[in-house]
Amino acid sequence: MPSLLSRLFATLLLGCFSVLVLPGLAKSQDKGKLPRVLIIGDSISIGYTEPVRKLLQGKADLVRPAENCQHTGHGLARIKTWLGKEKFDVIHFNWGIWDTHMLDAQNRLVRDDAPGPLHIRHTPKQYRENLTQLVDTMEKTGAKLTWASTTPIMSRKDARFEDIKNLNAVAEDIMKARKIPINDLYTYVLPNVKEWQSGDKVHFNAKGNEQLAKRVSERILETLGRKAVEAPAKNP
Secondary structure, eight states, rough: OHHHHHHHHHHHHHHHHHHHGOTTTEEEEETTTTTTEEEESHHHHHHHHHHHHHTTTTTEEEEOOSOOOOOOHHHHHHHHHTTTOOOEEEEEEEEOOGGEEEEEETBOOOOOTTTTTTEEESSSHHHHHHHHHHHHHTTTOOOEEEEEEEOTTTTHHHHHHHHHHHHHHHHHHHHHHHHHEEOOHHHEEEEEEEHOOOOOOSBBBBHHHHHHHEEEEEEEHHHOOOOOOHHHOOOO
8 A cells, every 4th residue: 555655646646747747728818818827836836827717707817827937947947938939928937846847867757755866956055046047038028027935835844844935945046136026925824734735735725725826916016006916805
């Protein structure tokens, strides 16, 4: 019978790779009529994209790449394709979880406890270099940028748990130097992870995605200079 760790690892892989083939994520509903917003991110952002689109309906035209944007190295290879030649008013972006994946000597994704020499995909130094280049490219588009901090992976322990925090600190340093607003999703979800995250302790359940969407929508509208999303009415 597979161990709990094996099941969690399989779930993480499924969440990371299956989203590559999800249809329709880059579709636009109000093209040409409203401010245009691009979301860039991994499977966490894919989880909240559709709820964000619903909250922004009639206020902004939301698109995202029809793929998981993975890590900063992948971002550097794909960013010009994702940006294309169309103008965006706001880009809400994140990279982080995939940058902290553990790889073996052949650069294959493995579990943290796999045998043999292992290394993190990108060190904080490499992450800083990659993210700086990505910000340089996005700033040249003239869009207003908003950085989303990476959400925690609660299945990790000790030093591994700190990897996300370490990269968030690197990103925060870059964004503050560039005067780019930070949507601190890490701090936002941390007190609620037991209620909002799914069983793999990485991705989010329906309620978690709705809460993330509310926060992301508010930040996008603030960046656009629009009124924040109204809170849904509570049932009596």
